[in-house]
Amino acid sequence: MGNEIFDNLEKAVKEFDAENAANWARKVVEAKLDPLKAVEALTGAIRDVGDAFAAGDYFLPELLGAAEAMQSAMPILNEEIKKGPGKIVSAGKVVAGTVAGDIHNIGKSIFCTLLNADGFEVIDLGVDVPVERFLGTIKEHEPDIVAMSALLTITAAEQQNVIEALEKGGFRSSIKVLVGGAAISEQFADSIGADGYDPTAVGGVRLARSLLGL
Ligand code: B12
Numbered sequence: 719m720g721n722e723i724f725d726n727l728e729k730a731v732k733e734f735d736a737e738n739a740a741n742w743a744r745k746v747v748e749a750k751l752d753p754l755k756a757v758e759a760l761t762g763a764i765r766d767v768g769d770a771f772a773a774g775d776y777f778l779p780e781l782l783g784a785a786e787a788m789q790s791a792m793p794i795l796n797e798e799i800k801k802g803p804g805k806i807v808s809a810g811k812v813v814a815g816t817v818a819g820d821i822h823n824i825g826k827s828i829f830c831t832l833l834n835a836d837g838f839e840v841i842d843l844g845v846d847v848p849v850e851r852f853l854g855t856i857k858e859h860e861p862d863i864v865a866m867s868a869l870l871t872i873t874a875a876e877q878q879n880v881i882e883a884l885e886k887g888g889f890r891s892s893i894k895v896l897v898g899g900a901a902i903s904e905q906f907a908d909s910i911g912a913d914g915y916d917p918t919a920v921g922g923v924r925l926a927r928s929l930l931g932l
Pocket of ligand 1 (some may be wrong): 785820821826896899
């Protein structure tokens with residue numbers, strides 16, 4: 719039954735059907751299936767739509783339709799993820815956001831939800847976050863980690879700008895920098911001097927823990 723529900727979730731995204739995506743997400747919860755597996759199914763589906771967009775088979779309205787379908791399912795799954803076993807001891811504080819010029823929200827939000835469910839305190843700055851806003855929030859909240867997402871090749875460099883601003887401001891040695899998002903690779907992360915990169919939100923949470931020695 720699980721497979722059928724996950725298949726229908728995927729189908730809803732590929733058919734740009736927000737109502738059905740939410741319905742099938744509710745079925746995931748009712749059937750007590752793993753919400754993370756449902757997120758994986760949705761992620762696979764939206765990436766397929768992205769590939770069709772890149773190939774010129776789809777245009778912006780289709781991309782938007784798929785994103786809306788995914789976003790109608792996510793709050794329902796997020797509620798379940800938050801109910802997960804969690805960690806009792808506070809794991810640390812993270813300031814997170816998608817960098818300036820980039821409005822892709824879905825992956826960064828999944829990462830923030832998982833961090834939260836794992837015991838981290840998360841300050842989610844949202845999308846299109848300028849360097850100054852990252853820096854101001856870091857000054858105010860003194861987090862252990864700053865986590866940045868970038869999905870566009872042209873906005874990836876913004877992550878480096880934030881790292882340079884941290885260095886100039888004297889914060890770099892007291893804060894770990896995690897980067898991710900579809901435009902980022904391990905090699906790019908190394909080249910800009912980030913402390914860690916992971917292609918997945920689940921792996922990113924594991925990395926956040928290990929960077930803090932937890
Ligand atoms: C949905 C989508 C949109 C939606 C976004 C809706 C929203 N509210 O987020 C809309 C329609 C608005 C959109 C707009 C655009 N998009 Co768009 N979009 C996508 C698409 C299809 C899926 C992105 C997504 O949500 N994936 C699902 C999530 C779960 O995956 P994810 O973000 O990668 O996150 C996962 C991991 O990367 C990781 N992660 C994410 N962040 C972080 C951070 C850290 C620290 C860590 C550790 C991990 C981590 O965790 C997540 C779960 O595992 C991608 C295709 C793709 N393959 O990525 C194109 C894509 C990113 N978009 C693209 C483009 C070109 C655009 C536009 C320029 C289109 C246009 N002509 O206007 C605009 C740009 C707007 C802007 N200024 O930002 C291109 C980028 C090409 C490039 N290399 O630069 C892509 C790759 C499509 C393509 N193949 O051409 N887009």
